[in-house]
Amino acid sequence: xxxxxxxxxxxxxxxxxxxxxxxxxxxxxxxxxxxxxxxxxxxxxxxxxxxxxxxxxxxxxxxxxxxxxxxxxxxxxxxxxxxxxxxxxxxxxxxxxxxxxxxxxxxxxxxxxxxxxxxxxxxxxxxxxxxxxxxxxxxxxxxxxxxxxxxxxx
Numbered sequence: 090x091x092x093x094x095x096x097x098x099x100x101x102x103x104x105x106x107x108x109x110x111x112x113x114x115x116x117x118x119x120x121x122x123x124x125x126x127x128x129x130x131x132x133x134x135x136x137x138x139x140x141x142x143x144x145x146x147x148x149x150x151x152x153x154x155x156x157x158x159x160x161x162x163x164x165x166x167x168x169x170x171x172x173x174x175x176x177x178x179x180x181x182x183x184x185x186x187x188x189x190x191x192x193x194x195x196x197x198x199x200x201x202x203x204x205x206x207x208x209x210x211x212x213x214x215x216x217x218x219x220x221x222x223x224x225x226x227x228x229x230x231x232x233x234x235x236x237x238x239x240x241x242x243x
Contacts, residue, residue, distance in 0.1 A: 136183075153173060174226070177200055
């Protein structure tokens with residue numbers, strides 16, 4: 090079952106990355122899409138190995154936070170991109186479901202901090218991408234604990 094879930098998630102991630110790259114090529118032009126694509130690939134890869142302990146979630150939060158800062162400093166398209174935001178939500182929700190509570194709370198706080206940083210990262214911070222990241226992480230903050238309570242890991 091886990092392999093099937095990861096395969097489906099991988100397809101969604103690949104389509105999200107490709108669509109975001111296409112949209113950035115059309116709107117920003119140049120090589121601006123390369124940074125966003127690289128961040129999304131790393132984030133999605135971490136989300137696909139989320140069951141290997143706390144390190145994928147911690148690394149994902151760190152990558153997302155750094156990506157927001159770099160995109161702001163270098164005037165690149167705002168992070169997290171839709172695919173990276175989905176990966177962050179998967180990492181937060183999965184952490185809240187399976188990791189020990191202190192670790193899960195730290196990952197959740199990191200996810201919230203990344204979204205807050207995105208909202209305050211500059212004059213174009215109020216974008217659809219930021220709103221999507223907010224909704225996805227908020228959903229993970231609700232669904233993760235619900236799954237912990239009602240669908241415990243065996």
